[in-house]
Amino acid sequence: xxxxxxxxxxxxxxxxxxxxxxxxxxxxxxxxxxxxxxxxxxxxxxxxxxxxxxxxxxxxxxxxxxxxxxxxxxxxxxxxxxxxxxxxxxxxxxxxxxxxxxxxxxxxxxxxxxxxxxxxxxxxxxxxxxxxxxxxxxxxxxxxxxxxxxxxxxxxxxxxxxxxxxxxxxxxxxxxxxxxxxxxxxxxxxxxxx
Amino acid sequence: xxxxxxxxxxxxxxxxxxxxxxxxxxxxxxxxxxxxxxxxxxxxxxxxxxxxxxxxxxxxxxxxxxxxxxxxxxxxxxxxxxxxxxxxxxxxxxxxxxxxxxxxxxxxxxxxxxxxxxxxxxxxxxxxxxxxxxxxxxxxxxxxxxxxxxxxxxxxxxxxxxxxxxxxxxxxxxxxxxxxxxxxxxxxxxxxxxxxxxxxxxxxxxxxxxxxxxxxxxxxxxxxxxxxxxxxxxxxxxxxxxxxxxxxxxxxxxxxxxxxxxxxxxxxxxxxxxxxxxxxxxxxxxxxxxxx
Numbered sequence: 001x002x003x004x005x006x007x008x009x010x011x012x013x014x015x016x017x018x019x020x021x022x023x024x025x026x027x028x029x030x031x032x033x034x035x036x037x038x039x040x041x042x043x044x045x046x047x048x049x050x051x052x053x054x055x056x057x058x059x060x061x062x063x064x065x066x067x068x069x070x071x072x073x074x075x076x077x078x079x080x081x082x083x084x085x086x087x088x089x090x091x092x093x094x095x096x097x098x099x100x101x102x103x104x105x106x107x108x109x110x111x112x113x114x115x116x117x118x119x120x121x122x123x124x125x126x127x128x129x130x131x132x133x134x135x136x137x138x139x140x141x142x143x144x145x146x147x148x149x150x151x152x153x154x155x156x157x158x159x160x161x162x163x164x165x166x167x168x169x170x171x172x173x174x175x176x177x178x179x180x181x182x183x184x185x186x187x188x189x190x191x192x193x194x
Numbered sequence: 195x196x197x198x199x200x201x202x203x204x205x206x207x208x209x210x211x212x213x214x215x216x217x218x219x220x221x222x223x224x225x226x227x228x229x230x231x232x233x234x235x236x237x238x239x240x241x242x243x244x245x246x247x248x249x250x251x252x253x254x255x256x257x258x259x260x261x262x263x264x265x266x267x268x269x270x271x272x273x274x275x276x277x278x279x280x281x282x283x284x285x286x287x288x289x290x291x292x293x294x295x296x297x298x299x300x301x302x303x304x305x306x307x308x309x310x311x312x313x314x315x316x317x318x319x320x321x322x323x324x325x326x327x328x329x330x331x332x333x334x335x336x337x338x339x340x341x342x343x344x345x346x347x348x349x350x351x352x353x354x355x356x357x358x359x360x361x362x363x364x365x366x367x368x369x370x371x372x373x374x375x376x377x378x379x380x381x382x383x384x385x386x387x388x389x390x391x392x393x394x395x396x397x398x399x400x401x402x403x404x405x406x407x408x409x410x411x412x413x414x415x416x417x418x419x420x421x422x423x424x425x426x427x428x429x430x431x432x433x434x435x436x437x438x439x440x441x442x443x444x445x446x447x448x449x450x451x452x453x454x455x456x457x458x459x460x461x462x463x464x465x466x467x468x469x470x471x472x473x474x475x476x477x478x479x480x481x482x483x484x485x486x
Contacts, residue, residue, distance in 0.1 A: 081388030
């Protein structure tokens with residue numbers, strides 16, 4: 001029988017400061033409490049689409065496997081359904097941890113397996129900052145993969161149905177600027193860049 | 195019964211039938227929903243949070259500050275808004291450094307939030323403020339024989355340390371409302387299983403796999419429709435149903451209705467006021483026999 005070397009861990013994969021960094025993140029404070037029981041992995045309705053289960057991600061954090069964790073598909077596929085955390089006997093907020101890992105991956109410009117993912121979050125935030133509310137057609141245009149013909153066709157059909165039903169508003173929403181919308185969020189950006 | 199109403203973005207766009215039917219039902223039940231003036235995006239769960247956590251929390255906090263001056267409980271229809279606002283509220287309570295930062299941002303914009311707002315889902319109001327008895331009293335057309343799959347999804351019930359008006363594993367609030375209007379709940383094992391949520395934007399196939407399980411199981415148990423409390427679940431199951439059918443080469447044809455639309459039909463409200471024509475999968479056959 002041959003050994004599968006795909007998941008062999010070497011010391012080069014380990015970044016000693018990563019665990020400490022994660023423990024400072026919101027959602028990461030108690031990662032060391034994990035007992036690797038696997039209820040998160042067994043409960044996750046999207047685990048089949050991930051390269052590592054949430055349980056494996058937590059264990060890799062313990063081991064300092066920063067690159068593997070931040071370039072995994074898991075952090076982008078987690079849908080934040082909270083089935084895992086509801087059942088976790090150690091009270092680990094896995095979806096919040098996944099979000100924090102995403103924030104780190106975005107800020108450190110680590111390429112996601114699916115290019116569109118970081119773009120989705122950035123576009124959503126940009127649009128909301130601009131109008132105060134989300135504007136679906138604009139989000140859609142920004143993140144549509146123009147090379148996936150089948151998805152384009154399906155989305156065109158869907159767009160037409162929604163338009164016909166008056167559910168797609170081409171005009172952007174507007175929150176009254178008198179409530180100092182822009183100043184509030186200009187200050188958020190300043191605060192974040194500190 | 196007066197509440198500060200936070201509709202959320204999709205109520206004005208892709209989930210109009212939810213907002214419209216909720217207004218009609220609220221009128222019958224004497225619930226007064228006063229829209230928070232100039233509300234903004236709730237903070238959009240993970241969509242904004244993953245890009246910029248402080249932005250997401252500030253978005254929530256601005257809404258909470260506006261609501262606080264109204265001195266009423268905040269009521270939302272959208273499960274994701276319900277969760278996002280509740281999460282921000284909890285983080286602001288627990289994290290004094292964060293609270294300090296957000297307070298300063300709000301103050302610079304002429305707002306303040308002390309942390310006193312209570313955030314509730316419309317289902318919670320129906321069950322605990324209006325009461326099942328009052329709901330049954332207003333039923334004019336009992337939905338006799340209508341087999342409904344009650345779908346709760348995620349953010350309405352999980353995680354229980356952030357949203358906690360129903361049981362996270364065995365919720366019952368929606369089942370009780372459906373019973374109260376004469377419908378029959380089918381035994382639906384996927385009532386708390388995630389639909390894939392915003393993966394629809396970025397991982398279309400993954401979302402479609404997840405949502406197709408929900409739809410096919412409802413068909414297996416011979417439900418006439420699925421009743422939902424969340425615009426995002428509704429979008430994936432209803433608007434995307436045709437794409438799912440063509441992707442997996444199956445025929446599903448399962449009407450997906452907001453529970454407020456079901457209530458409206460039972461209250462004898464005219465279909466137009468319930469926006470029954472706005473659902474993507476036709477509801478005509480479903481409700482035909484109940485309309486006068």
